[in-house]
Amino acid sequence: MRAITEEKFELILKFLEENKIDVLLITDSENSRNVNLQYLSGHPTDATMLIKSSGESFLIPWDIALAEKHSEVEEIINPANFSFNTLLTLKDLFENRWKKSEIMVGVHSMTSYGYIVKMKALIPGVKFFEEPIQIGQLLQELRATKTEFEIKSLIKAAEIGTKTINDIREFCMNSPNGTEKELSFLVRKKIADYGGDDIAFETLVANSSRAHELHQYPFASDQKFGLPGLALIDFGAKCQGYHSDITIPISFGKLSDEQNKMREFTINAYETAIEMIDIGVALWKIHDTAEQILKKGGYSMPYALGHGLGLTEHDSPIISRKPTDEYSKKHWKEETIQDGMVFTIEPGAYKQGLGGQRLENDFLIRNGKVELITKSEPLEF
Amino acid sequence: MRAITEEKFELILKFLEENKIDVLLITDSENSRNVNLQYLSGHPTDATMLIKSSGESFLIPWDIALAEKHSEVEEIINPANFSFNTLLTLKDLFENRWKKSEIMVGVHSMTSYGYIVKMKALIPGVKFFEEPIQIGQLLQELRATKTEFEIKSLIKAAEIGTKTINDIREFCMNSPNGTEKELSFLVRKKIADYGGDDIAFETLVANSSRAHELHQYPFASDQKFGLPGLALIDFGAKCQGYHSDITIPISFGKLSDEQNKMREFTINAYETAIEMIDIGVALWKIHDTAEQILKKGGYSMPYALGHGLGLTEHDSPIISRKPTDEYSKKHWKEETIQDGMVFTIEPGAYKQGLGGQRLENDFLIRNGKVELITKSEPLEF
Numbered sequence: 001m002r003a004i005t006e007e008k009f010e011l012i013l014k015f016l017e018e019n020k021i022d023v024l025l026i027t028d029s030e031n032s033r034n035v036n037l038q039y040l041s042g043h044p045t046d047a048t049m050l051i052k053s054s055g056e057s058f059l060i061p062w063d064i065a066l067a068e069k070h071s072e073v074e075e076i077i078n079p080a081n082f083s084f085n086t087l088l089t090l091k092d093l094f095e096n097r098w099k100k101s102e103i104m105v106g107v108h109s110m111t112s113y114g115y116i117v118k119m120k121a122l123i124p125g126v127k128f129f130e131e132p133i134q135i136g137q138l139l140q141e142l143r144a145t146k147t148e149f150e151i152k153s154l155i156k157a158a159e160i161g162t163k164t165i166n167d168i169r170e171f172c173m174n175s176p177n178g179t180e181k182e183l184s185f186l187v188r189k190k191i192a193d194y195g196g197d198d199i200a201f202e203t204l205v206a207n208s209s210r211a212h213e214l215h216q217y218p219f220a221s222d223q224k225f226g227l228p229g230l231a232l233i234d235f236g237a238k239c240q241g242y243h244s245d246i247t248i249p250i251s252f253g254k255l256s257d258e259q260n261k262m263r264e265f266t267i268n269a270y271e272t273a274i275e276m277i278d279i280g281v282a283l284w285k286i287h288d289t290a291e292q293i294l295k296k297g298g299y300s301m302p303y304a305l306g307h308g309l310g311l312t313e314h315d316s317p318i319i320s321r322k323p324t325d326e327y328s329k330k331h332w333k334e335e336t337i338q339d340g341m342v343f344t345i346e347p348g349a350y351k352q353g354l355g356g357q358r359l360e361n362d363f364l365i366r367n368g369k370v371e372l373i374t375k376s377e378p379l380e381f
Numbered sequence: 382m383r384a385i386t387e388e389k390f391e392l393i394l395k396f397l398e399e400n401k402i403d404v405l406l407i408t409d410s411e412n413s414r415n416v417n418l419q420y421l422s423g424h425p426t427d428a429t430m431l432i433k434s435s436g437e438s439f440l441i442p443w444d445i446a447l448a449e450k451h452s453e454v455e456e457i458i459n460p461a462n463f464s465f466n467t468l469l470t471l472k473d474l475f476e477n478r479w480k481k482s483e484i485m486v487g488v489h490s491m492t493s494y495g496y497i498v499k500m501k502a503l504i505p506g507v508k509f510f511e512e513p514i515q516i517g518q519l520l521q522e523l524r525a526t527k528t529e530f531e532i533k534s535l536i537k538a539a540e541i542g543t544k545t546i547n548d549i550r551e552f553c554m555n556s557p558n559g560t561e562k563e564l565s566f567l568v569r570k571k572i573a574d575y576g577g578d579d580i581a582f583e584t585l586v587a588n589s590s591r592a593h594e595l596h597q598y599p600f601a602s603d604q605k606f607g608l609p610g611l612a613l614i615d616f617g618a619k620c621q622g623y624h625s626d627i628t629i630p631i632s633f634g635k636l637s638d639e640q641n642k643m644r645e646f647t648i649n650a651y652e653t654a655i656e657m658i659d660i661g662v663a664l665w666k667i668h669d670t671a672e673q674i675l676k677k678g679g680y681s682m683p684y685a686l687g688h689g690l691g692l693t694e695h696d697s698p699i700i701s702r703k704p705t706d707e708y709s710k711k712h713w714k715e716e717t718i719q720d721g722m723v724f725t726i727e728p729g730a731y732k733q734g735l736g737g738q739r740l741e742n743d744f745l746i747r748n749g750k751v752e753l754i755t756k757s758e759p760l761e762f
Binding site: 302 | 594
């Protein structure tokens with residue numbers, strides 16, 4: 001089943017018409033994933049989808065049986081008739097079936113440049129809409145507010161994530177010598193046990209010796225997790241393609257004053273930010289407020305305070321600062337909190353030698369109200 | 382450490398010079414992974430690399446500390462000075478430091494069209510080399526033959542995969558009611574225990590009710606694995622970024638004549654194919670021979686007989702049929718087996734109602750000899 005509503009689908013058709021685009025093309029393959037395929041067609045993976053400005057949609061899947069089970073389109077076209085070559089299948093469709101000597105194709109901004117060049121060489125009548133970023137943005141905006149169907153999956157993913165917190169607590173209590181990798185495995189196992197289809201992303205498990213890093217590599221190491229100081233675990237569950245995202249700040253042993261201060265500032269930034277969440281509030285203001293608090297403590301947060309959750313782990317909206325450079329300013333517009341949004345809030349404080357703290361929960365805006373859908377809180381051992 | 386040899390690096394510079402490309406640009410990000418970043422710079426992820434035709438290389442990483450640990454380039458450029466915007470960082474480099482009013486940039490074919498359009502708008506002096514596919518192909522060709530450093534990691538990944546076969550055998554014997562998901566977990570656990578950094582790709586576990594499908598979805602289900610008939614498990618290990626890939630054909634219970642025939646034809650196709658492996662042999666001939674055998678049995682194999690292994694699970698070379706359409710024919714050239722190649726051979730027979738069989742092992746060509754580096758064979762229970 002496709003997630004997009006009829007109403008939003010009409011907005012796509014309107015966009016195509018206004019921009020004189022004959023057909024929108026979304027392609028998903030091993031080398032270039034694009035969740036809009038699932039969003040628009042219901043088919044999860046490895047296919048090319050076409051949406052004509054008249055509203056008809058077509059799917060060229062690698063696996064016909066899978067498409068018959070999952071997709072919601074007017075026609076499934078079998079690429080086996082064209083040696084499984086999608087471009088040859090498209091050529092036949094455009095030239096022989098649609099009899100188009102010229103066709104304006106709108107592609108998603110993530111489409112590879114190689115694909116564009118190949119299509120142009122193979123189907124000379126193709127012209128590409130020159131603002132692929134507008135297409136990417138339109139789809140992101142449509143996906144930023146969720147339908148009831150999507151919210152159900154997001155809540156399930158959030159609940160499974162929350163259940164797992166208890167297992168993480170027990171691991172920290174009962175396995176003082178347990179490694180980061182062991183904890184990462186436990187999270188994966190429990191998420192599966194609780195009915196998740198998968199983890200949402202590679203679980204990041206960082207003990208106090210590396211929790212200050214922005215970008216732990218590897219995500220979980222063979223080091224012991226419970227070293228004295230400030231540690232964190234960042235994880236989530238995936239259900240029917242939808243993601244949850246939780247970070248638990250965890251401390252082991254007696255903390256120094258500076259470490260206690262990192263905790264306090266993180267919690268303060270978090271609490272101040274979530275109190276601001278309300279329909280119509282500008283996202284950048286929430287980010288700025290949290291960042292200012294952290295700055296006063298001497299901490300920098302060089303990332304966005306929060307991000308949407310949906311078919312990707314980083315969906316729209318992004319809760320981030322206003323851009324400062326001229327180019328980005330020109331393309332930026334103020335976004336505000338709206339009904340149907342699901343997003344994280346995740347401030348943190350990090351210092352080499354002391355560790356890192358980040359508190360992250362997921363929020364749903366429904367019927368004008370803010371719902372906290374995950375239940376992370378700082379843990380102490 | 383970067384994997385590419387000096388000799389191969391020179392071939393890239395020669396290509397740049399011949400095509401009047403000032404700088405080669407490789408970019409890897411969450412939405413668009415490109416292992417050539419690791420191959421060319423040593424830095425594993427989330428960065429943009431530049432190689433000037435003069436040979437100097439530059440890295441714009443998201444994480445400076447990680448880059449300092451892993452990369453082998455002339456200069457690491459900090460994007461924090463440009464709000465972590467890579468394009469603004471590039472603009473400064475091209476316009477202010479290199480003082481280029483025009484610059485010919487060669488991008489990899491996988492670079493997104495949106496990135497191209499954005500860069501062009503932001504840095505008007507940029508021109509793009511119009512054959513990005515040539516760049517993609519050149520890098521694939523260079524990566525198709527492995528260095529000793531790469532071979533070491535590939536052999537380690539193969540050994541870990543082979544060790545895991547025994548655990549899979551025990552699971553089939555001792556857990557008659559075990560599910561596909563449980564087996565998938567076991568594989569992940571054992572690969573980690575044996576020192577793998579990760580699984581090579583999502584383990585595909587298919588009991589006889591779904592082993593005929595080309596494209597199992599989900600990869601492993603909650604169904605019991607040991608149903609009577611023909612099942613399979615397709616899995617691999619990842620070590621230092623390098624992949625192994627193994628499929629074990631597994632039968633449960635007494636097989637029908639047709640099921641026995643599927644086994645025999647699979648094994649026959651496999652054995653005939655591997656006997657052909659030798660330096661200089663054309664890859665398409667090996668594919669065709671295996672496919673002909675399967676066809677005689679009434680089975681179709683709508684995929685390539687084998688593929689290279691390296692920094693991706695599907696590296697060069699591809700052991701596949703000759704193309705039949707005019708466009709692909711024009712770009713096709715015969716490839717032969719060469720020293721340093723590492724690839725799979727994986728014929729199979731599939732029939733709805735009976736199940737599926739695929740036998741897959743990994744082969745290394747070293748010092749003119751063929752080495753079997755994994756040890757899968759059909760299992761019966």
